[in-house]
Amino acid sequence: MAGGLLTLLLGSVYLYFAYKIRPSALADTMGAGGVPRVYGWLLVGLSVLLICRSLYEYWRNADRKAMTMEWKGQGIKTLKAAGLLCFGIAYLLIVDSLGYLLSIALLLIGVAIYRGAPIGARLVITGIGGAISLWIIFAVVLGVHMPPGVLETLGL
């Protein structure tokens, strides 16, 4: 049901903006907003169907304990996923200022610790080595311009 509610919300927001699309003088009868509106209404309709079906299954299903058990532990798993996500967001925020090499090394070390790596020399060496390997692959071999950041003064 939660999935249905989320998609209903998404469909509603999408529909709202679909109705705000400005018509163009060059457009056909359907216009730029025509197809998005169809999609929006279809999503809203299917979401309502999904919610109704979930409610019916919950009402009909005697084994509600099994249904609840299915979601047991999901909160913690989602929190752990959110934690991992934060590393990606942090990388987005620091990569321009710190530079690719430093940021990716911090990401490697941070994520490894988060996923259970013991803190020690091996972790640091793996993080730095991994960062250098990736820098070689992207910046040197593929010629991609990665943000230099604070290491720009070193010519990197």
Next chain:
Amino acid sequence: METILASAAHLIEIKLLLAALAGVAWGILGGALPGISPSITMALLLPFTYTLEPGAAIVLLASTYIGAEYGGSVPAILIRTPGTNAAAAAVLDGYEMNLQGKPGLALGISLYSGVVGSLFGLAMLILLSGPLASVALAFTPPAYFALGVLGLSVIATLSGESLVKGFIAALLGLMVATIGTDPVAGSNRFTFGSPDLLSGIAPVMIMVGLFAMSELLVQAGSKRSSEKAAIRTRLQFPGLKLAKRIAFPQALGCIIGTFEGAMPGAGGTVASFMSYNEARRWSRHPEEFGKGSPEGIAAPESANNAVAETALIPLLAFGIPGSNSTAILLGGFLIHGIRPGPMLFQRSADVVYSLYAGLFTAAIALLFIGIALLPLCIWLVNRPHYYLSAFIYALILSGIYSIHNSLFDLGVMITAGVIGYFMKMFRFPFLPAVLGLVLGYLMESNLRRSLVLSGDDLGIFIDDRISLFLLSLALLFVAGSLGRRFFTFFKQRKFSAESAKTEGK
């Protein structure tokens, strides 16, 4: 014959050969890592393909698919953990053979069967995709629109447990495809004033986010097996007598794999388990299955490698990817401005012949690279999962940034990863969403073009015979799926009522 000769001419192109070798190697290594599916392995390569020529890019991705289907059997046999879903069937007898002290032979049977499956699948791909594409040349705008509807309907009905969820996923993809400019008048839609959204959202961001990023997020909350693979395992190929014994299950696997691969929505997992069951049914030693039977490895492994080739048939002929992995391959085509489908064989025949040549190289190279990479696969499988997760995360972020040097792209990919995470949690399938994303523009432009041609008369979709046929098929699929679900529902209800009555007595 003309196709074979044209493809053979590409066998001397060094870039293609290198792309095939690199793809197979990457695929084997990626497939060997539990939790990294062939589609994720291919998605990780997508950003790299921007810098390659179209032929080499497509060969790299397709070869990765082939390599990954074998690679998944390495951890399946060694540590009872399939690297890919399709390799789950290899656990049944492969791991038992390992316990009997014959891991090398199990891996050898898997590799040999994989090569046989690949070569057979390639032959079917060459035989079938060209003629099917010729049929599709007669397509008009209404027919293209109807093809998109059929593709989405088939995938939505076959992917996942719920028809409604399948259609919702397809709509999500279609909705993302509307971001940017409208295909007829060029008006801005859902750009919110952002110049980054003017050209829409590139499918590669969504694919990498949905497949790779979301998987990382899911793994963050899961526990991993601590079993280790024996470091000194050596590949051992079957002798003549054993090769004769496994020839029939391999043939079964090849045929089933061909059929399942060409059917959208079916895929390697279905093919490998079906082949396993059929091999057991027809075996002279069915009692050995589940206890280390070589036939129990040969059949599923040849099936899932045949699928890796024949899954390209609907993609090349109609532009409809039938699986997550071919959806990624479609992304690779789109990156280079090539649209698979009926016109592919007319406009970009060279790319098709390069692909065939590359796949042939990949199938042969699988044998040698599989042997060479086994120690590295075992080393990788034994790596602590925290280092692997960290490296994959870094690879994803670096790869996406390298496409346009844009942090906005990273934001889109991460957002897609979050959406993918919740889609997995609520059991919405990915494939319809990806298909909606890649077909959305095509469907909308052909729909509106058809209406302009007909003067807004919807009857054009019925007057056009191909369109009528395809729309009828789509309706049949949906109705059939609904009918099957209602039948199962009422049957279960009747069974529950009868069980309750019996217990009451």
